[in-house]
Amino acid sequence: MSNEEIVYKKSPSMMERETHYCPGCTHGVVHKLIAESLDELGVEDAIVVAPVGCAVLIYDYMKLDGVEAAHGRAPAVATGIKRVLSDKIVISYQGDGDLLAIGLGETIHAANRGENITVIFVNNAIYGMTGGQMAPTTMPGQKTTTSQSGRMADDVGLPIRACELINTLEKPVYIERVSCHNGANILKAKKAIKKALLNQKEGKGYSFVEVLATCPTNWGLTPKKAYDWLEDTMIPYYPLGNFRDQEV
Amino acid sequence: MSDKILMKGNEAAAEAAIIAGCRYYFGYPITPQNEIPEYMSKRLPEVGGTFIQAESETAAINMVFGASSTGARSMTSSSSPGISLKQEGISYLAAAQLPCVVINVSRGGPGLGNIAGSQGDYFQSTRGGGHGDYRTIVLAPYNCQELADLTLEAFDLADEYRMVVLILADGFLGQMSEPVVLPEPSGKKFNKDWAVGIGRKNKVASLILSPEDGLTKHNYVLKEVYDKVETEVRKYEEYMLDDADYLLCAYGSSARICKQAITELRNKGIKVGYFRPITLWPFPYDELLNASKGKKKILTVEMSLGQMVEDVKLAVNGSIPVDFYGIPGGMIPTPEAIIERVESYE
Numbered sequence: 173m174s175n176e177e178i179v180y181k182k183s184p185s186m187m188e189r190e191t192h193y194c195p196g197c198t199h200g201v202v203h204k205l206i207a208e209s210l211d212e213l214g215v216e217d218a219i220v221v222a223p224v225g226c227a228v229l230i231y232d233y234m235k236l237d238g239v240e241a242a243h244g245r246a247p248a249v250a251t252g253i254k255r256v257l258s259d260k261i262v263i264s265y266q267g268d269g270d271l272l273a274i275g276l277g278e279t280i281h282a283a284n285r286g287e288n289i290t291v292i293f294v295n296n297a298i299y300g301m302t303g304g305q306m307a308p309t310t311m312p313g314q315k316t317t318t319s320q321s322g323r324m325a326d327d328v329g330l331p332i333r334a335c336e337l338i339n340t341l342e343k344p345v346y347i348e349r350v351s352c353h354n355g356a357n358i359l360k361a362k363k364a365i366k367k368a369l370l371n372q373k374e375g376k377g378y379s380f381v382e383v384l385a386t387c388p389t390n391w392g393l394t395p396k397k398a399y400d401w402l403e404d405t406m407i408p409y410y411p412l413g414n415f416r417d418q419e420v
Numbered sequence: 421m422s423d424k425i426l427m428k429g430n431e432a433a434a435e436a437a438i439i440a441g442c443r444y445y446f447g448y449p450i451t452p453q454n455e456i457p458e459y460m461s462k463r464l465p466e467v468g469g470t471f472i473q474a475e476s477e478t479a480a481i482n483m484v485f486g487a488s489s490t491g492a493r494s495m496t497s498s499s500s501p502g503i504s505l506k507q508e509g510i511s512y513l514a515a516a517q518l519p520c521v522v523i524n525v526s527r528g529g530p531g532l533g534n535i536a537g538s539q540g541d542y543f544q545s546t547r548g549g550g551h552g553d554y555r556t557i558v559l560a561p562y563n564c565q566e567l568a569d570l571t572l573e574a575f576d577l578a579d580e581y582r583m584v585v586l587i588l589a590d591g592f593l594g595q596m597s598e599p600v601v602l603p604e605p606s607g608k609k610f611n612k613d614w615a616v617g618i619g620r621k622n623k624v625a626s627l628i629l630s631p632e633d634g635l636t637k638h639n640y641v642l643k644e645v646y647d648k649v650e651t652e653v654r655k656y657e658e659y660m661l662d663d664a665d666y667l668l669c670a671y672g673s674s675a676r677i678c679k680q681a682i683t684e685l686r687n688k689g690i691k692v693g694y695f696r697p698i699t700l701w702p703f704p705y706d707e708l709l710n711a712s713k714g715k716k717k718i719l720t721v722e723m724s725l726g727q728m729v730e731d732v733k734l735a736v737n738g739s740i741p742v743d744f745y746g747i748p749g750g751m752i753p754t755p756e757a758i759i760e761r762v763e764s765y766e
Contacts, residue, residue, distance in 0.1 A: 219616050221486075222625070231623050237616035239489045240625035242512050245482035248474065252486020252494070255470045256444060257617040278482070281475035 183207035185216075187233050196388035196395025198352045199227050202294055202365075205358070206263065207234055209366035213373055218261035219253055221246045225267035226300040244275020247282035250289045261372055264291045269299050272308035272332050279338075286343030286377045290368045293334055296385040297406060304390030308332045311405050316390070331409060335382050339415045346371050346379035347415040351407065353386060353399040360412075367417075376418065384410055424599040429564045429589065430455035432600045433523055434463065436568040437495055439605055440575035442521070443469035444494035446483035448476060448502060451535040452591035453525035456497040477502040481509030481522070488518040489624040491615030493575050497523035499591070500541050501532060504549065510584050511550030515626030517614070517642070519578035521571065522556075523587040525594035528750030536750025537591030537673060542727035545588045546701045553639050555646045556584040557653060558700040560671040564598035570698075572603045579610040581649055588700060590723065592673045592752070650702040658711055660686070660693035666762055667712055668694040669732050670721040674746075674753060678721055681758035692762055700728070708735040715740060717765055721753055722746040 185207035191200045210218050217237070222230045224243035231238020241249040241264075250264040264282075271279050271293050282289065298316055299305040306316040306323060309331045313322040323331075335349045346368055350361035361383055368379035384406050388398040427435070434456045437445070445460040457473065464471040474480035480496045487494035498506060503524045513520055524545065528538040545558045557577055561567040567589055574585040616622050628634040657675075660682055661667060668678040675696040685692045695711045697704055712718055718740060720729040729744045736742060745761050747753050 217617070217619060228627055231625070235621055237621055238623045238625065239486065239616055240516075240623070240627055241485070242482060242508055245478065245485070245509070248479040248482035249486035249489070251472065252444070252446065252483035252488070253490055253616065254486075255472070255483075256487050256490040256492045256494075260617050277475050278479050281479065285472075 183211050185210050185235050187235060189233065191233055192229065193226065194389040196386055196398050197226070198296070198383070198385040199294060201352045201358060202292065202383050202385065203230060203233055205362045205365045206292065208362065209369050210261070212366060213369055215261050215369070215373065218263060219257070220263045220265055221250045221253070223266040223270040225270055227265055227267065227294065228301070230265055244270050244273070245278055246270065246275065247278040247287070247289070247291065251282055251285070251287050254287060254289050258288070261369060262289045264289055266291065266293055267300070268295045268297065268307040268309040272334055280341070283338050283344050283378050283380065284341050288372055288375055288377050290372045291378070291380045292365065293380065293382040294385045295334065295382055295410065296387040297331070298387050298390045300387045300390055311409060333410060335380065335415045338380050343378055344380055344416060345377040345418040349382040349384070349410060349412050349415070351384035351402065351412055353384065353402040357412070382410070422601055424601055426597055427564060427600045428455055428595065428597050429567050430525060430594040431459050432564045432568040433571045433587065433589070434459040436571040436603055437521065437575070438463055438467060439602060440493065440572045441605065442493040442495050442575060443467065444487040444492055445469070445496065446472050446474050446480040446487070446494070447496050447498065448474050448480050450499045450502045452527060452537070452594050453497050453499045453523065455594070456523060456525070477505035478508060481506040484520050485509055485513055485518060488513065488520045489516070489615065490617050491612035495521040495523070497525065499525050499527045500529050500538070503541065503544065507550035510556065511552050511554060512626050513584050514550070514554035514556065514642070515552065516624050517582040518624065519582050519584070521574045521578055521585050521587065523571065523589065526588065526590045528748070534750045535591060537593065537723065538748065538750050539590060539672060539674060539723040539727070540748060541588065542700065542722070542724060545586055546703070546731070554642060555649070555701055556586045557581070557649060558586045558588055559655070560588045560698055560700050561593065562672050562675045562696065564593070564596065564600050567593060568600050569603050572605065576606050576608050577653065581645055583645065583649070588672065590673050591750070653699055654702055654704045654707060655698035656704040656707055657696040657698060658693070659696065661695065661711055662693070664691045664693035665716045666690070666692040666765060667715045667718045668692060668721055668758070669708065669718055669728070670694060671697050671700060671728060674721045674723055677753055677755055678758060681755040681762070684755060685759055685762055690762060690766065697728070703731045703735070705731070705735040708732065709739070712736050712740055718742045719758070719761060720744045721758055723752065724748050
């Protein structure tokens with residue numbers, strides 16, 4: 173027994189309960205990465221702002237303070253919290269409809285002010301909780317319940333690239349796009365999320381991590397095929413990598 | 421603090437908020453309330469507070485949501501079209517039982533309307549402009565002094581009942597200058613163990629999906645608070661009603677005009693007084709009913725097509741006739757018009 177060591181354990185910041193997420197959905201992975209990062213940074217009193225969307229109950233899965241925002245308003249709510257509690261880690265966790273459609277104004281302006289918060293943007297190219305409608309990040313030709321013949325660029329335009337958009341602003345200190353469709357990428361995603369949280373802890377300013385994610389249920393794919401679709405379809409349009417790291 | 425200072429209504433409200441301990445203001449420019457954000461942008465940094473000119477009214481009220489969820493005193497202000505945009509946030513604040521103060525320096529509507537004072541937002545204020553079963557406390561000042569006093573008190577009411585308190589002023593009140601004695605803080609302390617950031621792993625949320633009757637139960641929790649407020653918070657003023665034959669009912673700027681009309685009518689030998697609701701929600705129904713006993717008629721005067729008149733009718737429930745005189749669109753009722761109407765009753 174004495175030669176055995178624990179190499180992996182569940183993050184103490186995660187609750188002891190099952191999530192409501194579908195098989196193959198990557199929200200749970202992103203939650204875990206946030207929890208592990210907070211553990212490793214020694215943060216026990218973070219405040220997570222939940223979005224409207226599948227992750228609305230994120231505060232039920234993590235041992236954190238939670239504030240639930242109206243749809244798209246998470247960066248404004250996070251701003252209000254952080255301006256009062258400047259010593260607390262404040263995380264705005266948002267989906268694609270939340271961040272790029274209804275909340276685009278809040279997204280851009282929180283970034284432009286350089287609020288010292290961390291935004292985790294889960295991009296799964298669809299509205300999950302409402303049943304699979306077209307999102308601002310839905311891929312060209314992708315079938316959704318409101319683009320039943322596939323997204324047509326002539327009619328509704330092309331998907332919006334969040335990192336590139338935010339990268340036009342001066343104030344953000346860290347912008348990175350990662351994916352969590354396989355182990356290697358999950359490790360990279362963890363690194364980016366941890367860095368984004370560390371930046372906030374050190375008072376550096378606004379950090380933005382976009383995580384490419386799956387929604388097998390609304391994509392109509394098995395989990396495995398969903399991971400493949402993400403790699404084959406999303407990554408070519410949404411290139412992975414760091415867009416800004418003020419230290420570099 | 422007992423000296424009289426000549427202040428604009430908007431500035432008096434802003435300073436009163438600072439006296440009340442409000443250190444977080446989030447707003448967006450719109451006439452005729454701009455002096456509030458302008459004043460806050462200068463004063464809040466002086467007292468260690470935070471001012472943010474938000475990207476929209478929607479963002480501003482949600483910044484208030486965030487600040488309020490920490491237990492800090494925070495506020496926003498706007499004018500009618502901007503208050504419409506804040507309704508989403510107000511509904512969420514009400515659901516999450518977060519205290520805050522919202523000042524509406526109202527203007528003519530609907531739509532973009534105009535920038536003159538108006539009382540067309542009574543329905544929006546008292547019936548809940550946002551969605552769902554909720555209430556906000558609504559305070560209606562009629563001069564700059566009361567605007568300052570009620571703003572200060574609004575923060576205590578908000579904290580005591582964990583509710584949104586709306587100050588319904590109007591553009592005339594916001595823009596006029598009057599001598600004001602700045603109010604003293606009450607010094608009351610409130611338990612805020614529900615706030616985030618105090619080491620309790622608290623949740624501030626409004627979504628209740630389970631159990632099946634979870635939201636129903638929450639609705640009843642809110643109702644219990646509202647019932648308490650209806651019993652405990654009723655403000656109104658009675659003026660020259662004892663011997664009056666006719667009762668004028670008006671709030672805010674309209675009440676000031678009624679006061680002038682009352683003086684002139686009494687000079688003509690017509691006995692008239694007024695009942696001025698100060699809390700528009702809870703509306704002082706019983707008090708108005710009592711005040712109306714023995715009177716011949718009520719004339720409700722508003723700067724609108726007639727909104728509060730519905731509450732006046734509910735209060736007296738057909739026991740005496742209720743007439744209405746009002747003018748919408750940012751115009752002011754004249755004392756002459758009120759006098760003429762009352763004289764027609766003789």
